[in-house]
Amino acid sequence: MTLSVFFMGGLAGLLLGLDRTAAGQFMLARPVVAGPLTGWLVGDPLVGLQVGALVELLWLGRLPVGAAIPPDDTQVAVAGTVLAVAAGHYYALEGMLLILLSVLVAMPLGKIGQIFDRLARSRNSRLVRQAEADVTAGRTAALERRHLRGLIHFAAAALGTYVLIVVPGWLVVRFAGERLLPALDGMDGWLLLAFPLVGTATLLGTINVSRSLTLFAASFTTVLLLLWLL
Amino acid sequence: MKAGTARRKLPFRVLARMLGRSFFLQASWSFERMQSLGALYVLAPALRFLYRGQDLEEAFRRHLVYFNTHPYMAPPLLGAVTALEEEQAQGADCAISAVEFRDMVMAPLAAIGDALFWGGLRPLAAVIALFFAFKGSLLAPLVFLVLFNLPHLWFRCAGLWRGYSRGLRLVETLQRLRLPDWALRAKEATVVLLGGLCAYLTLVCLKQEEIAAGWGLLFFPLVVLLGWLARKGVSNLLLILATLAVLLLAGLIV
Numbered sequence: 001m002t003l004s005v006f007f008m009g010g011l012a013g014l015l016l017g018l019d020r021t022a023a024g025q026f027m028l029a030r031p032v033v034a035g036p037l038t039g040w041l042v043g044d045p046l047v048g049l050q051v052g053a054l055v056e057l058l059w060l061g062r063l064p065v066g067a068a069i070p071p072d073d074t075q076v077a078v079a080g081t082v083l084a085v086a087a088g089h090y091y092a093l094e095g096m097l098l099i100l101l102s103v104l105v106a107m108p109l110g111k112i113g114q115i116f117d118r119l120a121r122s123r124n125s126r127l128v129r130q131a132e133a134d135v136t137a138g139r140t141a142a143l144e145r146r147h148l149r150g151l152i153h154f155a156a157a158a159l160g161t162y163v164l165i166v167v168p169g170w171l172v173v174r175f176a177g178e179r180l181l182p183a184l185d186g187m188d189g190w191l192l193l194a195f196p197l198v199g200t201a202t203l204l205g206t207i208n209v210s211r212s213l214t215l216f217a218a219s220f221t222t223v224l225l226l227l228w229l230l
Numbered sequence: 231m232k233a234g235t236a237r238r239k240l241p242f243r244v245l246a247r248m249l250g251r252s253f254f255l256q257a258s259w260s261f262e263r264m265q266s267l268g269a270l271y272v273l274a275p276a277l278r279f280l281y282r283g284q285d286l287e288e289a290f291r292r293h294l295v296y297f298n299t300h301p302y303m304a305p306p307l308l309g310a311v312t313a314l315e316e317e318q319a320q321g322a323d324c325a326i327s328a329v330e331f332r333d334m335v336m337a338p339l340a341a342i343g344d345a346l347f348w349g350g351l352r353p354l355a356a357v358i359a360l361f362f363a364f365k366g367s368l369l370a371p372l373v374f375l376v377l378f379n380l381p382h383l384w385f386r387c388a389g390l391w392r393g394y395s396r397g398l399r400l401v402e403t404l405q406r407l408r409l410p411d412w413a414l415r416a417k418e419a420t421v422v423l424l425g426g427l428c429a430y431l432t433l434v435c436l437k438q439e440e441i442a443a444g445w446g447l448l449f450f451p452l453v454v455l456l457g458w459l460a461r462k463g464v465s466n467l468l469l470i471l472a473t474l475a476v477l478l479l480a481g482l483i484v
Contacts, residue, residue, distance in 0.1 A: 021256050021259060022254070022256055022257045022259070023253060023254055023256075023257060024253050025253070025256070025301055025302075026375065026379055026382075027352070027355075027374065027375065027378050027379065027382075028375070030352075030356065030374065032356060032359050032360065032363055032370055032371055032374050033371040033374060033375060036368060036370070036371050037371065045368055046366065046368070049363055049366070049368060049370060049371075050363075052363065052370075052371075053360055053363035053364055053370070056356055056359075056360060056363075057356070057357075057360070058466050058470075059466065060352070060353055060356055061353075063344060063348040063349060064348065065340075065344050065348070066298070067261055067264075104470070104474065107467055107470065108467060108471075111467055121259055121260055121261050122260070122261060124258045124259060124260035125260040125261060125262040125263070127258045127260070127267060128258065128260055128262060128263045128266055128267050128294070131267050131270075131294060132294055135287060135290045135291055135294060136291075138287060140278075140286060140287060140290055143267075143270065143271065143274060143290070144271060144274065146258070146267065147254070147257055147258045147267045147268060147270075147271040148254070148257055148258075149258070150257040150258030150259065150260075150267075151254075151257045154257070183478065183481075186481060187477040187478070187480075187481060189435045189438045189439055190435065190439075190473075190477055191473070191474065191477065192431075192435065193431055193432060193435040194470060194473040194474075194477075195470065196360075196364075196427065196428060196431055197428060197431075197449065197452065197453055197456060198456055198460075198466055198469045198470055198473070199466070200424050200427075200428050200453055201453045201454075201455075201456030201457035201459075201460055201469075202456075202457065202460040202466055203353060203420075203424065204421065204424070204453070204457045205457045205458075205460045205461040207349065207353070207417050207420065207421060208349065208417070209414065209417045209418055209421055212417075212418075212421045213454065215418060215421045215422050215425065216421050216422075216424060216425045216450075216453070217425070217450055218422075218425070219421070219422045219423070219424070219425025219426050219429070220425035220426070220428055220429045220449075220450055220453075221425075221429075221447065221450070222425075222426075222429075223425065223426040223429035223430060224429035224432065224433060224443070224446045224447065227429065227430065227433050227443075228433065228443040228444070228446075
C-alpha cells in the first residue's frame with residue numbers, strides 16, 4: 001500500500017514538475033493545486049488540500065524572474081502529501097499533526113532539492129550548442145528534437161527532487177515520528193497559523209505596493225473586529 | 231513595398247502550430263541563452279513556410295541567440311516577429327528588422343509580464359483559492375485554475391494572433407491595454423484579501439485556544455516583524471523553524 005502511494009506520488013511529481021517551467025505552465029504545479037491532485041491520486045485529496053494550503057503562500061512572493069529559481073514548492077507539496085498519507089497508513093492515525101510533521105520535514109529537504117533544477121538548466125546549455133552545430137551543418141530538422149530533449153532534463157530534476165524529499169523524509173517520519181508527534185501535539189493550532197502568517201509577511205515585503213501595510217492593517221482589523229462582533 | 235503594407239499570408243494551421251508550441255517555450259531553458267532555443271522552436275513552422283534552403287538556415291541562425299521574456303508575453307512578441315519576418319521575406323522596406331524589434335521589446339514585455347502574471351494575478355488567484363482551501367473545500371484548486379488561466383490563455387491565444395496581425399504596432403496595442411495599471415490593482419486587491427484571510431485564520435486559532443479575540447490585534451505587529459525579518463534576508467524556512475522552536479520552548483515552560 002505504502003509503496004504504491006510513493007510510486008503514484010512520483011508520477012504526480014514528475015508530471016506536475018514539468019508544468020512548473022518546461023511545459024504548459026497552467027499553474028497545476030502550484031501547491032494549492034498540486035497538493036489536492038496528488039492527494040486524489042494517492043487516495044486522500046483533503047490531506048493534499050491541507051498540505052497545499054500550508055505551502056502555497058510560503059514562496060509565492062519568490063518570482064521566477066530572469067535566472068532566479070524559487071524553491072521547489074511543487075515537490076514540497078507533492079512529497080508532503082505523500083508523506084502525510086503514508087504516515088497515516090503507518091501510524092493508523094489521521095489529522096493535522098501528521099500533515100504538519102510531513103510539511104515540516106519536506107520543507108528543508110525541498111530547499112536542498114533545488115540543486116536538481118539548477119543541474120537541468122545547466123545541462124540544457126549543451127542543447128543550444130548542439131542545435132547551433134546542427135544549423136551550421138544544415139540539419140535544421142534536428143532542432144525540434146534538441147529542444148524537446150530539455151523536457152527529459154526537467155522531468156529528471158522533478159523526480160530527483162521528489163526522491164530527495166521522500167526517501168529521507170520517510171525515514172524521519174517513520175523512525176522519529178513517535179517522538180516528534182507528541183512534541184507537536186498541543187501546538188498544531190499555532191503552527192497552522194504560523195505558515196500563512198510567515199507567507200503573508202514575506203509576500204507583503206515583496207509585493208511592491210505603496211501603502212501595502214496600511215491596506216493590510218485596515219483589512220486585517222476590519223475583518224477581525226467584524227468576525228468578533230458577529 | 232512599404233513596411234506594414236505586406237499582406238499576411240501565413241495559413242491558420244501554421245499559426246495554430248506556433249500557438250501549440252508556445253506552451254513548450256521553456257522546455258530547454260538554460261542559464262546561458264534562456265529561452266533562445268524555445269523561441270526558435272515556436273518560430274520554426276513560420277520560418278519553414280517563409281524560407282527555403284540557405285535562407286532558412288540563415289533565418290534559423292539569426293534567431294538562435296539570447297532570448298528571454300515572460301512566457302505568456304512571448305506569443306504576442308513572436309507573432310509580431312513572424313509578421314516582420316514575413317515582410318522581410320516579401321522584400322518589404324522594413325524600418326526595423328525582426329531581430330532588432332525582438333531585442334528591443336523582449337525586456338520591457340518581460341517586466342510587464344512578471345508584474346502582471348507572477349506579481350499580480352497569481353497571488354490574487356491564490357489568496358482567493360486559499361479562502362476555499364482553509365474552509366476545506368475541494369473547489370480551491372478549481373477556483374485558482376479558472377481565475378488564473380482565463381486571462382492567461384486569452385493572452386496567449388489572442389496575443390499571438392494580435393502580434394501577427396499588428397506587427398510593429400503591437401507595442402501601441404499593449405500600451406492601450408494599460409497592463410501595469412492592472413498589475414497594480416491586482417496587487418492591491420491581494421493585500422486587502424490577505425488581511426482578511428489572516429484575520430479569519432487568527433480568529434479561528436484564538437477560538438481553538440480559548441483566547442479572547444481582542445488579542446488577535448497583536449498579530450498585526452507580528453506580521454510586520456516577520457515581514458521585516460524576511461526583508462532582511464531571513465528565509466521563510468528559518469522563520470517557520472524559529473516559530474516551531476519558540477512554541478516548543480513555550481510548551482516546556484508552561
